[in-house]
Amino acid sequence: MEKLIETINVTKEFPVKKDWFGRTIEKLVALRDVSVYVKEGETLGVIGESGCGKSTLAKTILDLEKPTKGEIRYLGKNIRFLKGKEYRNYRLNVQAVFQNPQGSLNPRMKGWEIVTEGLKINYAYIKKELKEKARELIELVNLPLNALESYPHQLSGGQKQRLAIARAVALKPKLIVADEPTSALDVSVQAQIVNLFLDLQEKFGMSYFFISHSLPTVEAVSDRVIVMYKGYVVEEGRTEDVISSPLHPYTKLLVESTPVPQIGLKKKRVISTDDEKVPESGCPFYFRCSYRKKECLSFDMKPIVVENGRKVACLLFS
Ligand SMILES: Nc1ncnc2c1ncn2[C@@H]1O[C@H](COP(=O)(O)OP(=O)(O)O)[C@@H](O)[C@H]1O
Ligand SMILES: [Mg+2]
Incomplete structure (x- = not known):
């Protein structure tokens, strides 16, 4: 197509x-x-x-x-x-x-x-x-x-x-x-x-x-x-x-914090520390991420192809 x-x-x-x-x-x-x-x-x-x-x-x-x-x-x-x-x-x-x-x-x-x-x-x-x-x-x-x-x-x-x-x-x-x-x-x-x-x-x-x-x-x-x-x-x-199977820690957070439709209960929420704070360089999700490493602050956020049609901009997959 x-x-x-x-x-x-x-x-x-x-x-x-x-x-x-x-x-x-x-x-x-x-x-x-x-x-x-x-x-x-x-x-x-x-x-x-x-x-x-x-x-x-x-x-x-x-x-x-x-x-x-x-x-x-x-x-x-x-x-x-x-x-x-x-x-x-x-x-x-x-x-x-x-x-x-x-x-x-x-x-x-x-x-x-x-x-x-x-x-x-x-x-x-x-x-x-x-x-x-x-x-x-x-x-x-x-x-x-x-x-x-x-x-x-x-x-x-x-x-x-x-x-x-x-x-x-x-x-x-x-x-x-x-x-x-x-x-x-x-x-x-x-x-x-x-x-x-x-x-x-x-x-x-x-x-x-x-x-x-x-x-x-x-x-x-x-x-x-x-x-x-x-x-x-x-x-x-x-x-x-x-x-x-969300890959990016932010997608994981989104998926895990979505209410379960039938009962309207929220699933367990992953840590979310300082929502507004964004580092000067590297990954903007750094401060909210449970998997963060020092190297993330110099990661250039280029999408990484993990399989056919699937991309993720996260150091964990580089
Ligand atoms: N015309 C504009 N002038 C200045 N900042 C803008 C303008 N339009 C959007 N922004 C800013 O750009 C960012 C993205 O906005 P937007 O695309 O509306 O986000 P979303 O639709 O995902 O809520 C926000 O920080 C917003 O304040
Ligand atoms: Mg909008």
Whole structure:
């Protein structure tokens, strides 16, 4: 299968403090040398705690943020150099669903206008055709037909997210970047939305770049996962491999601290000393790691290939 989207050594720095002359004197590194890909038809799950760089990575893939270093490739081509029709083709084929449906839907537009906005902009449909398309889309995402004439505030959180999903699917994209699409919803509707993503993929065969901080959610939807920590991809592999035998000590911590679904009890938690402290060099997980050695402070965090398709950025495996 072809690589639909690929990031090549992507680093993203944000200036957080500038001097009198506008020169950056303090920067925050949100992504560090990130190289990941999504193949056609597959779901790549992205997991890691808040602030580790998941949304920033999603935004670089969507061309909403420019990498400071490295490049984003769509079907093998650097998106920076895509022009005219080729760039438009990339934008149509890479759609997004964000965490907060409230913020991503225009409050002054009715449901049918929201889901067909992309179609209206990109194709010469007349109003009657758009309304027909809207009806199909609304049914596709299991919304009641009255959602066509409703404004976002008249819909529940789950219904709004269905609308956002319908809008993304309307353009028959090859990839949907879903940034924590269930995190803002009531627990009772989260599973329904996850199932909707799965149904749509079965129908249309598109790929997902699926971000979640919930391991069970990522487990349910992903073929492969990447685990991020402080801007690094610390582990990558097939979902079942990563979850059944996590290699990186941070992945171990994530897996072991995930509640057991049936009884809602937490499993034993591995030591977590000083969550915020990060060493000046080497592995950023150092202070939280139960396996740490002095050498970790000079480890350069390059992913090590441990077996086919499985990588881990940890000195223990070098
Ligand atoms: N526009 C921005 N300006 C400055 N810092 C930012 C900006 N966007 C994100 N960051 C910082 O980059 C880091 C990664 O953020 P983000 O990608 O949103 O993480 P996540 O989605 O995993 O929670 C965080 O420390 C965040 O504060
Ligand atoms: Mg985020």
